[in-house]
Amino acid sequence: MQRILFLTITALLVGAFVGLLLQKEEIYLLLATENISFEMTVWTALFLYLLSILLVVIVILVLTWVLGKKGIRSWLIIRGERKNLESTKKGLVYFIDYDWKKAADTLEKSAKKSLIPSINYIFSAKAAAELEDYERAYSNLGSLKLVDPKADSVSEKIRAELLLREEKFEESIEILNGLLKKFPRDSAVNKLLIDCYYLTEKWSELQKSLSHIKKNQVLIASSFELLELETYQNLLKHFKWDKSKHIHEHIEKIDDLWEMIPKHIQSHPSIISQYFDLLDYVDNTEKITPLVIKQIKKSWNHELIRRLGNTKHSAPEKILSVAEKWLFDRPDDPILLECLGNLCINASLLGKAKDYFSAALKIKSSPGLFLKLGKVLSEIGEEEESRLMFERGLEESI
Numbered sequence: 001m002q003r004i005l006f007l008t009i010t011a012l013l014v015g016a017f018v019g020l021l022l023q024k025e026e027i028y029l030l031l032a033t034e035n036i037s038f039e040m041t042v043w044t045a046l047f048l049y050l051l052s053i054l055l056v057v058i059v060i061l062v063l064t065w066v067l068g069k070k071g072i073r074s075w076l077i078i079r080g081e082r083k084n085l086e087s088t089k090k091g092l093v094y095f096i097d098y099d100w101k102k103a104a105d106t107l108e109k110s111a112k113k114s115l116i117p118s119i120n121y122i123f124s125a126k127a128a129a130e131l132e133d134y135e136r137a138y139s140n141l142g143s144l145k146l147v148d149p150k151a152d153s154v155s156e157k158i159r160a161e162l163l164l165r166e167e168k169f170e171e172s173i174e175i176l177n178g179l180l181k182k183f184p185r186d187s188a189v190n191k192l193l194i195d196c197y198y199l200t201e202k203w204s205e206l207q208k209s210l211s212h213i214k215k216n217q218v219l220i221a222s223s224f225e226l227l228e229l230e231t232y233q234n235l236l237k238h239f240k241w242d243k244s245k246h247i248h249e250h251i252e253k254i255d256d257l258w259e260m261i262p263k264h265i266q267s268h269p270s271i272i273s274q275y276f277d278l279l280d281y282v283d284n285t286e287k288i289t290p291l292v293i294k295q296i297k298k299s300w301n302h303e304l305i306r307r308l309g310n311t312k313h314s315a316p317e318k319i320l321s322v323a324e325k326w327l328f329d330r331p332d333d334p335i336l337l338e339c340l341g342n343l344c345i346n347a348s349l350l351g352k353a354k355d356y357f358s359a360a361l362k363i364k365s366s367p368g369l370f371l372k373l374g375k376v377l378s379e380i381g382e383e384e385e386s387r388l389m390f391e392r393g394l395e396e397s398i
Helices: 002-024 042-067 074-098 100-109 117-129 134-147 150-164 169-182 187-199 203-215 223-238 245-260 269-281 289-298 302-312 316-328 334-346 350-363 367-379 383-397
Strands: 028-032 036-039
Touching: 074 100, 074 117, 074 203, 100 117, 117 134, 134 150, 150 169, 150 187, 169 187, 187 203, 203 223, 223 269, 245 269, 245 302, 269 289, 289 302, 289 316, 302 316, 302 334, 316 334, 334 350, 334 367, 350 367, 367 383
Parallel strands: none
Antiparallel strands: 028 036
């Protein structure tokens, strides 16, 4: 503080001394060259000096403003950025409107000068994929990696989607499994993997993924329930039979598969039907018959009724007595009547079988029913009626 005060006083004294000299004597300043000379008072020279400094300062300030953040250059930059942003917005609008050609062209064109080039390349790649121009789509993904190295996972995700579209399922699955290890809760990765497994009918892999899908809430509840049901349906439907193995080994594998199915799925009619068909193939339906009867009582299902009637049972009379009770509620159900007729044949009750088949034909005729009734009539010696049934069945089948 003392130093500043000393310098100020010194400057004032020097200024006062110079001013005193200038008042006492007229001092001139001479500037000369070989051919030209200028003579002026010190006051005039000082004024011109200060004026020139002022002009230089003004020029510097003007140039700084023009080239600075708030100047013309900045205005031109902002104007260009706004123009490119509008192009990006327009491209995204085209994308939303499913105008894939314009979307791809607009987004690609504005990508290099875009404030968000990664968005341009992502959606231009997707638009190109919709046009099935996969070479162009992969090119955009390459550009995405160059402008945004951190977008590698996004790029790989889109690449997997493109491979899925091209039906290159194995390559897509390989990429998606790699991404799943890094991002186990990523919904897009999980959904793409579900699609790959579903389209390639890899039901075992899909079944192994169900717990992960449920845990991470990849799908809404209704969609997950449908996927879960379809997965187990297809596991049963596409059960692999190995002719080199003994029948008991197949039964064990079928039982293991059944135990793997959640309890709430086991009671579904379509699952029971598929399981019933497997056991019927190995002649082991006795195990599931009580479950079929229980499910029919719970929820009436014609597919289960048909299977119950078409299968041979060791004690058909017991099943017949249970099924006949259903007639009280459904006396005019042709599927039930046909089922009862089949059970009667299995129990060697041909007279009752004739009555049930005849009743079913009165409600709804079919070639199969005529054939069954014809066989029963032939067995009990009514040959003329039998021949007539066979003829009517043949006529109806034509």
